[in-house]
Amino acid sequence: MRRSLLQHILRLFPAETSHRIRLAMLKFVGILPLGNIILRRALSPRKIDLQREVMGIHFSNPIGVAAGYDPNGDYLDELAACGFGFVEIGSLTPRPQPGTPRPRIKRLRKLNSLVNNSGAPNRGLEYVMHNIRRRTKYNHSLVIGCNIGKLTTTHPKNIVKEYLRVFRNTYQYVDFFVINIACNTAAKRYEPRTREEILELIEPMFEFRRGQLDYRPILLKISPDISREQLDTIINILIETPLDGIEAVSGSTEMYKDGKGAMCGAQLTEKSIEMVRYIAQRSEHNYPIIGSGGMMTPNDIERMLEAGASLVALNSGLRENGLKLLKKSAKKIATNQQ
Numbered sequence: 001m002r003r004s005l006l007q008h009i010l011r012l013f014p015a016e017t018s019h020r021i022r023l024a025m026l027k028f029v030g031i032l033p034l035g036n037i038i039l040r041r042a043l044s045p046r047k048i049d050l051q052r053e054v055m056g057i058h059f060s061n062p063i064g065v066a067a068g069y070d071p072n073g074d075y076l077d078e079l080a081a082c083g084f085g086f087v088e089i090g091s092l093t094p095r096p097q098p099g100t101p102r103p104r105i106k107r108l109r110k111l112n113s114l115v116n117n118s119g120a121p122n123r124g125l126e127y128v129m130h131n132i133r134r135r136t137k138y139n140h141s142l143v144i145g146c147n148i149g150k151l152t153t154t155h156p157k158n159i160v161k162e163y164l165r166v167f168r169n170t171y172q173y174v175d176f177f178v179i180n181i182a183c184n185t186a187a188k189r190y191e192p193r194t195r196e197e198i199l200e201l202i203e204p205m206f207e208f209r210r211g212q213l214d215y216r217p218i219l220l221k222i223s224p225d226i227s228r229e230q231l232d233t234i235i236n237i238l239i240e241t242p243l244d245g246i247e248a249v250s251g252s253t254e255m256y257k258d259g260k261g262a263m264c265g266a267q268l269t270e271k272s273i274e275m276v277r278y279i280a281q282r283s284e285h286n287y288p289i290i291g292s293g294g295m296m297t298p299n300d301i302e303r304m305l306e307a308g309a310s311l312v313a314l315n316s317g318l319r320e321n322g323l324k325l326l327k328k329s330a331k332k333i334a335t336n337q338q
C-alpha cells in the first residue's frame, strides 16, 4: 500500500513515538468544533455499505481496531468517527500496568513488521471503566470489545480470579470479550494451552454470564505459535462449550529470534490467514472468527475475510500504513462484492 507523506514523516520517529503522535493528532482534530465531522469525511468509509450481524451484534463494517492500539479506550470518539466497525480495548488488567521499559516496540523496516515487547501497558480497570461507562454521543453506536489479559505480577493461583474480576466489572459496558491466552510479551508469560487450563480460565465466565440478563459473546485470542494439536484442542472447546468464537492471532515469539518480543505485521500475514482458514473449515464456518495478524493492505484484509474471518482487527497496519487503510480496504471489499 502506498504511504502518504504524513505516514512517511511519522515513520521517521521510533515506532511507539509515531503512534503517540498520530493519536495526539487524532485527539486534536477530534476536539475542534467540527473535528468529528472532519475525521468522518476524511477517513470513514461512510458511503460504503458493509454492515453485518456477527455474534448477534450489529457492525457498521467488519474492520476494527485490535487490542494494544487504544488499550485504555482514550480515543473511542475519534476511532468511531474514523468509521471502525469495532474497537478492542485492552489488554485490560485489574490494576494499572506500566509495561516493559522503553524502547519496547521495534520497527523492522525491511520486513514491514513490528516487534512488540510492550508487556500490555494499560491504566487498569478503574481508569478504563471511567472511559467506557458513559457512552458519548459520538461513540454510542461503536461496538466495543474488551480484551482481558494477565498482570505480570499476578501469582499463578490468582490468575483466574483476576481475569474474572475484569470480566464481571466491565460486563455491562462492553459488547463482547476477548480472553487473551497469548500473553507472551510480559516478563512472566502466560499461555494456557491444554483443555484443562483453558476451561479453568473461561468456565467461571460462562457461569457468571448465565446469571445475566444480557448476553456478551466470549472469544479466545490465540497465539500463532501453538501446534496443530493445540489448535485442535481449542477448536474442540469452541464446538463443545459455550465459547462463542476465536481471535487468531496475536504476535509470534517464535518468529523473532533476535531478542525479546512478538513479531507483528507483514511477517504474520500468511500464518494468520492460514490459521483462520483452518479454524473456519474445521468448525464448518459455524462460529465467528476475528482475523488479526499482518493485515497491512486492503488485499490482506480481503483475503482474511475470504479465508473465513467474520471480522478483521488491525494493529501494525494502522501504525505503519495509517488510518486510511480502513477506507481503502472497505472500498476494495465493496467493489469486489458487486
Ligand SMILES: Cc1cc2nc3c(=O)[nH]c(=O)nc-3n(C[C@H](O)[C@H](O)[C@H](O)COP(=O)(O)O)c2cc1C
Pocket (backbone or CB within 6 Å): 066, 067, 068, 069, 071, 090, 091, 105, 114, 115, 116, 118, 120, 121, 147, 149, 180, 221, 249, 250, 251, 264, 265, 266, 268, 292, 293, 294, 295, 313, 314, 315, 316, 317
Ligand atoms: C504495540 C503492540 C501492542 C499490543 N498489545 C496487545 C495487547 O495488549 N493485547 C493483545 O491481545 N494484543 C496486543 N497486541 C497484538 C495485536 O493486537 C495483534 O494481535 C498483533 O499485533 C497482530 O496483528 P498486527 O500484525 O496487525 O499487528 C499488540 C501489538 C502491538 C504491535
